[in-house]
Amino acid sequence: MNELWQLFWSFFRIGMFTLGGGYAMLPLIQHEVVEKRQWVDSKEFIELLALAQTAPGPMAVNAAVFVGYKRKSLAGSIVATLGMTLPSFMIILFIAMYLIGFRENRYVESFFKGIRPAVVALIAAPLYSLGKAMKISWFGIILAGSVAAAIAFADISPAIMVIVIAALGLCLGIIQKKRKAA
């Protein structure tokens, strides 16, 4: 019981104090589960990252499920996920219930007019560093460009694109394997 409570509380703090989500949450997760609680060692943490990126969904949720499962099996993963999501849930609910109406306010409206193009830049800018980090090939660039065009201009569902890309990777991999065998 005690460790379940600790799992909940640790991931609640992670969910509460990490702004922005995604990779920004990694250092705090690492601090909490590796250094402070020693629930996983640093080698397992790297494996956790690889798995969290393999699975769909928010990375922080995946990390919570993995650590929770490792410590307290199914109950642990549910408790950790709950702790992780509860802060966002409560804060966004509060905004949706009481604050969103303020967007009509003249000053809030001007504030958001300034923010909107900035959000687009915040999404676009990491493309460069991500591409560099994964040492993207020309084939990768063309693939990424086609995916972006298919979704943004032809309005093809991103879910379908994900399936198509994965299938393409499988086909290419199997062809390569057969060639090597031949």
Next chain:
Amino acid sequence: MQIYFELFMSFFKIGLFGFGGGYAMLPLIRHEVAGAPHNWLSMVDFTDMVAISQITPGPVAINMATYVGYAVSGNIFGALLTTLGVCLPPLIIMLLLAKFYLKFRKNQYIEMAFKTLRPGILGLIAAAALSLMNAHNFIDKASLVIFAAVFVACLCRIHPIKLIILSGVAGLLLY
């Protein structure tokens, strides 16, 4: 009743196909919530929610789920359903992965799929940026200046929250 089912299914789908996490999930979220057939949010609402997600804690997909669930259904139950919907697929899949992770770790077929999925995720992020480059978000030349400045500042690793607050202040001064 129908609307609750649709809300749950949409966010279940987002959780199931949202590879890459974070920004890579945005085009999928946009496809489900801001556009045909659902039209739950306008493009401007969607952009504003991305901004709000940046300055509030937690993963953007969770924030988006809670917000859309509440805004569409008008009650907390709707928000609970969408948040549950987006968490359920990662929970199930990650449990399976955690359970069998030694087997999955070096599975050659998973590695094959990820060889194209990795650059594909960049395509997903680019799609999110492209579909938000519209006249609702870029209202004049000043918008372009804000975009360029934030783009460069972001490459120089200045924190996103600072950039959002600064561009909001710029908006206050400009408009």
